[in-house]
Amino acid sequence: MIKTAFVFLMLSATVLAFILSDQELIMARNKSDLPKMENPRILIRKEARTLEVFDGEKLIKTYKIALGFAPKGDKEIEGDGKTPEGDFYIFTKNSKSRFFLSLGLSYPAIEDAKRGLEKELIDTEQYDLIVEAINEKKMPPQETKLGGEIYIHGDGNATDWTAGCIALKNSDMKELFEVLPIKTPVRIEP
DSSP, X not given: OHHHHHHHHHHHHHHHHHHHXXXXXXXXXXXXXXXXXXXXXXXXXXXXXXXXXXXXXXXXXXXXXXXXXXXXXXXXXXXXXXXXXXXXXXXXXXXXXXXXXXXXXXXXXHHHHHHHHHTXXXXXXXXXXXXXXXXXXXXXXXXXXXXXXXEEEOSOOSSOOBSSOEEOOHHHHHHHHHHOOTTOEEEEEO
């Protein structure tokens, strides 16, 4: 009886050790490959379908991306399917996104607001609210005719399928989400 109990305890300990080591392996695989960065920034190249992560001037990693369903050209109005071009920053991190995880971008930018005012897509009050939000590194108004709710998010990069956002594989999005802070600069080039 004592031998049986001893064998059972030894087997249980072995199984438990295996389970724990397997969980540690899974956790290690899920950790970000990106190092902690002092000066992170993102460069998105639409034509190349890449998102590059830099620490200052040093390229750290490149990811494959998908864009809006009408990827050529700069975003002009809500619903055009274009991914905006210009300089933005991350204003929020959403861990409960319907697209896995997401990083909110500060679109519309001041340049977009100027264009919108000139084309009478927005009024002076909306223009002023956009400028104020950008100057304070906050979320600009998202409900104007210029469009809004532009995110870097998960759920796949196989084809251009978003309404204007930048999409990555979920594993890539997890890496970015874990490391990039709010206010990280993001440049989107044609």
